[in-house]
Amino acid sequence: MLQINLVRENSQLIVDRLKVRNFDARGIVEKIIDVDARRREAQKNLDDNLAESKSLARRIGELYKSGKKEEAEKIKERTTRLKHINKDLQQKLEQYKVDQEDLLIRLPNIPHETVTPGDSEDDNQVVSESGTIPGLTDTALPHWELAAKFDIVDFETGNKITGAGFPLYKGKVAKLQRALVSFFLDKAMEAGYAEYQVPLIVNRDSAFGTGQLPDKDGQMYHIPSDNLFLIPTSEVPLTNIFRDVILEERDFPVKCTAYSTCFRREAGSYGKDVKGLNRLHQFDKVEIVQVVKPEESYKVLDEMVKYVGKLIDLLELPYRITKLCGGDLGFAASMTYDMEVFSTAQKKWLEVSSISNFESFQANRMKLRYRDGQGKINLAHTLNGSALALPRIIAALLENNQTENGINIPGVLVPYTGFEIIN
RNA sequence: GGAGAGAUGGCAGAGUGGUCGAUUGCGGCGGUCUUGAAAACCGUUGAGGUGUAACAGCCUCCGGGGGUUCGAAUCCCUCUCUCUCCGCCA
Known part of the structure; x- marks a missing residue:
């Protein structure tokens, strides 16, 4: 607001x-x-x-x-x-x-002055590309076929238990998810983020505070009997920790992280976008959030982008960074960078992280303020980013690392998985 | 799920109709003292709106909403939440 x-x-x-x-x-x-x-x-x-x-x-x-x-x-x-x-x-x-x-509340946030006009993601600007795209043979399989071949992600049974978009992970991929979560959290803590375990269900005030309500009303699962919402991202509970809080200068920078399951209705999605792990109703994600002084928020945004880039580097995945154009920018964001890994068999860039500076837009909604050197009370700036969202990382890992013998696990994860190959 | 108690400033905790935005303690901040620190002592210390060049001034806020009254933190209604006991239970 x-x-x-x-x-x-x-x-x-x-x-x-x-x-x-x-x-x-x-x-x-x-x-x-x-x-x-x-x-x-x-x-x-x-x-x-x-x-x-x-x-x-x-x-x-x-x-x-x-x-x-x-x-x-x-x-x-x-x-x-x-x-x-x-x-x-x-x-x-x-x-x-x-x-x-x-x-x-109907006015979206003001884009940063460097954000360019545009209608859709096609107008986003590619800032950089890193890593090398592996050369796969023509027989390379998309991840949903690999999932079936190795019996590691069971879409049908997930369908039976709940419905489309709720896959059942099995065996080595179930363990791989756990490994990724631990790896991401360990890295976040090394980078100075404090770990939280947050409620997965939030009330109206929290959903309003980060801007999900009223803008994205139909996108959250709602529990009418208690008037609560399943979180679409742990950004919501994490940032709302600071709702109605007045921070002191010495509290900055506030850096926190949480692993959580996320729930999204994804109303209106269809077709090949929702194939396999590309778009789900339930998925796991590690999120990073910062609350900072206004004059530092863009420096911090860059720092967060660099941090997430490093994570993807460590996973040895090819990725690019795009800067969103005005038309693709979320309601509450002033500036957003997307991180996309290349999923080689699908030949597609998959968004695995979205890192935004909300400036004082969320802070104003939730009365998140700080006292400056003169004792004056001002709105703080909030930022967040995925670090990282799991299903698409897994899709890319499966596709990019497939060999005749099986799927290789990146070295950095082996201490967490305890195995080097899925076969 | 059943029964009871409660919700006041950063925290603790007074205040049952008339300068109460609120006694007091702790904490925080500033100072005196000290080589420095602690202790002690003195002072100061909520937020929002309106207004001003800036002060001042004025208004609102004692969980939320409504009511009674010339006047409400104090009385009434209602909702929410918290705690205690019992039941159930990971």
Whole structure:
């Protein structure tokens, strides 16, 4: 959520910058400015009236004490009248506040000035490519066929137990997942991230705080009987640790990480995108989150991209980094880099991480603030990134490392898996 | 699931209708003392809105919502949550 002050004082800037997202903000911004003015006027009137009521009420108390009952009764007429006026004003004010918030939450975050316009992922800019794409023979199999061949991922049984998008991992791949999680968490801790184990189900306030609600309402699994949501990423519980918190300068940088299962309804997905492990309703992921001072957030974004790149290097997978264009940018993000590994048999780039700077957009929603050197309270900046999401990493590992004898496990994982090959 | 108790500032914990945004203690910050530190002593220490060039001023907030009253942290209703005991249970 953008800050009302910014909208009030810099409305043109907002309209211009949101164009990069193909978002026409003119109408909303105009309405916000209008309702904001009304809100402030109502607030002023109410405050003045309340001030009068308060001092009169105090006066009445004094008069009663000194036995001047009649004089008190006379003043009561005025306060009673004010009471009715104020009730009205109060209602108006509440309505203006609700209207203002309803409008404000419809504005997406302002893209960073270096974010380029564009309509879709096709307009994303490739920042770099690393690693070498292995030359596979024509008989190379996509991962879902390898999964069947080695009996390591059972889509049919997952289908029976739950439905599409809930695979059953077996044997060496089940262990490989555990190995990856441990490896990722160990690396995160080495890099200074504090490990958390978070609730997998969150309430409305948390889902709102990170921006899943109301924007991505239909994308989360909802438990109506308790009005709770299954997390689509541990970003939600991790970042909400700091909801309604005022940090001190010495607390920075806040770095935390969590492994969690993630649940996504993925309504509207279809076709080859959902084949095999490419897109699932349930998957595992290690997430990293940072809360930092505004002036440092872009430096930290770069640092996080570098960190995730290093992880993929260690897994010996070819990958590229793309910077999202305005049209592909998430609602809450100012800037996002995607990390994509190349899945050689599918001949596809698979997104395995998305690293974003939200600037103060989430912080404003969840009142995540810090006290600066002068004792002033400001919104902090939040960032997060996958480090990493497992299924597509596994898809790429299976495909890229297939040989006649089986699938080789990257050396760095062998201490965690206890085996070197899946065969 | 059944019964009971409670929700107040960073924490602990007073406050049952009239300068209570809130006594006090701890913690934090600043200072005195000290070579330095500790102790002791003194001072200071919530957030939001409105407003101002900046101060000031004014308003709101004692779990959420509603009500009674000229006036509510204090009374009433309601919701949520927490704790204790019992039951069940990984």
